[in-house]
């Protein structure tokens with residue numbers, strides 16, 4: 001029997017993967033809390049995402065193309081299932097860089113009262129096909145219909161937001177309709193967009209939210225920070241006005257105490273959780289995210305990057321212009337840092 005070596009991502013890796021994936025779809029997204037299932041807000045709608053590494057089925061199964069993962073009745077999952085919030089079950093296959101999603105309507109039927117009793121450990125296995133995941137890597141999306149007529153959709157990470165937005169009916173589409181949906185979303189993913197498309201008997205929605213920058217906020221931040229990056233001191237017209245708590249969150253205001261002057265490199269790095277700062281304004285490189293990027297083969301230039309930043313943020317003298325302490329906590333939580 002052939003054995004496949006599949007890459008395994010840790011819980012911390014999977015959380016960064018989800019955060020990064022959702023952000024390519026909409027600016028209006030943030031991580032709320034939870035450690036698998038993770039709770040996210042996307043376009044103001046809350047969803048729990050349970051995610052597992054997809055691996056081969058193992059001994060006793062005859063089909064080498066078959067892959068699977070198990071879901072057990074952890075306290076976190078059962079709590080999520082009992083809440084009024086949608087719970088999505090996802091697999092991630094790192095070798096092909098694709099998500100695989102089981103129809104939550106079909107899947108939730110398997111979480112019976114037996115499963116919900118956490119005093120005895122129970123688990124459910126779900127299956128898909130490696131070949132379907134390879135096809136999704138090449139064609140952006142692919143559909144597999146199993147023996148129980150359940151639709152299992154595999155897709156590239158940038159379509160996770162699209163999948164979540166259409167969770168109630170996306171599993172009713174066939175493969176050619178899924179391709180049309182992807183094409184529609186891709187064509188509109190340049191600026192702010194909200195629209196819908198009819199496919200088969202279903203109405204699918206696409207919402208790409210792109211926040212516009214307030215010119216007043218920008219001007220105030222530039223002035224307070226003397227056109228300098230608070231993390232590295234660079235001016236050179238590379239300064240940008242960063243939000244500490246992002247716009248997607250209810251306290252993500254345009255107040256100066258929620259702003260920070262950062263160069264374009266550190267602005268992106270901050271928003272991607274590569275670098276952050278604590279209540280003492282000490283700057284820290286996020287080692288967990290670096291480990292994740294190393295696994296994805298995306299950690300080039302790490303040393304150079306690490307050397308660029310000061311030990312502490314360079315802040316305005318006037319204390320009312322400095323970052324608000326509560327915002328720092330929320331900002332780090334949202335960026336998945338703890």
Ligand SMILES: [Zn+2]
Nearest residue numbers: 229232263266
């Ligand atoms: Zn900088």
